[in-house]
Amino acid sequence: MKLERFHEVAAPLPKVLAAITSEAYNLAIAKLREEVAEASYRELERSTARVRYEVTSREYARNKLGKLDRSRTAAAVIASEADLEASRVEWRYRTEEGGGRIQLAGRYQLSARGGERTQVQSELTIEVKIPLLGGAIAKMIAGSVEKSARREMELLEEHARRVP
Numbered sequence: 001m002k003l004e005r006f007h008e009v010a011a012p013l014p015k016v017l018a019a020i021t022s023e024a025y026n027l028a029i030a031k032l033r034e035e036v037a038e039a040s041y042r043e044l045e046r047s048t049a050r051v052r053y054e055v056t057s058r059e060y061a062r063n064k065l066g067k068l069d070r071s072r073t074a075a076a077v078i079a080s081e082a083d084l085e086a087s088r089v090e091w092r093y094r095t096e097e098g099g100g101r102i103q104l105a106g107r108y109q110l111s112a113r114g115g116e117r118t119q120v121q122s123e124l125t126i127e128v129k130i131p132l133l134g135g136a137i138a139k140m141i142a143g144s145v146e147k148s149a150r151r152e153m154e155l156l157e158e159h160a161r162r163v164p
Contacts, residue, residue, distance in 0.1 A: 001125070001126045001127075001138045001139070001142060002123065002124070002125050002126075003122075003123070003124040003126070003142055003145065003146070004121070004122070004123050004124075005121070005122045005149055006119060006120070006121050006122075007119070007120045007122070007149075007153040008113060008117055008118070008119055008120070009117065009118045009119075009120055009153060009156055009157045009160060010116060010117055010157055011116065011117075011118060011157055011160035011161055011163075012112070012115060012116055012117075012118065012160075013087060013110055013111070013112040013118045014163075015160040015161070015163040016110055016118040016120070016156065016160045017082070017084060017087055017110055018160070018163045019156055019159035019160040019162070019163055020082070020089055020108060020110075020156060021051045021053065021080070021082045021089065022159060022163075023041040023043070023053075024159060024162075025155060025156060025159040026041050026053070026055045026078075026080075027039055027040075027041055027055070028155050028159070029055075029152055029155065030055055030057055032148050032151055032152065032155075033059075033144075033148070034068065035059045035060045035062070035068055036057045036058075036059055036060075037057070037058045037059065037060055037073055038057065038058050039055055039056065039057040039058075040055070040056050040057075041053060041054070041055050042054050042055075042056065048084065049083070049084055049085055050081060050082060050083055050084055051081070051082040051084065052079075052080070052081045052082075053080050053082075054077055054078065054079050054080070055077070055078045055080075056075065056076070056077050057075070057076050057077075057078075058073045058074070058075060058076075059073060059074055059075075059076045059095065059097070060072070060073055061073065061074055061097055062097075066137070066140050074095055074096045074097035075095065075096050076093065076094065076095040076096070076097075077093070077094055077095075078091050078092070078093050079091065079092050079094075087109065087110040087111065088107060088108065088109050088110070089107065089108040089110075090105075090106070090107045091105065091106050091107070092104070092105045093105070101128065101129040101130050102126075102127070102128050102129075102130075102137065102141075103125075103126075103127040103128075103129075104124065104125070104126055104127075104141070105124075105125045106122065106123055106124040106125065107122070107123045108120055108121070108122050109121040109122075109123075118160075120153065120156070122149075124142075124145060126138045126141050126142060128141075
């Protein structure tokens, strides 16, 4: 399943790019997700051309009906790489829960829209390799992502405005 969205952020492209790769923004996004119990950010590499970073979290498991099970947690990692020259961030989500049967990957492509505005094109690919239930689980994940998309872009704009 693939989702694509376009948003406009009221901040210039360099500030949006700095914000989207920042620790503060990535931890704020992690806190939006109800299944995240705790999260941490680690920058792996930073140069003038690229930034590589990870957000590691402990996430509450889900039961067979898709409800949160706060008695169990699993480790999860979102590994991201930003190509600063191309104004693009690509990421991949992996978790120990489910033996790798749920795979998420995405991309943000940023484009300047006049001096003080930036278009954010986001793409998400959801693959669920669970017989009979895969489609329903993918739809549940997509619904959760859609539900938080507006708030994510509001947070991105807030964080971009704080960049010096």
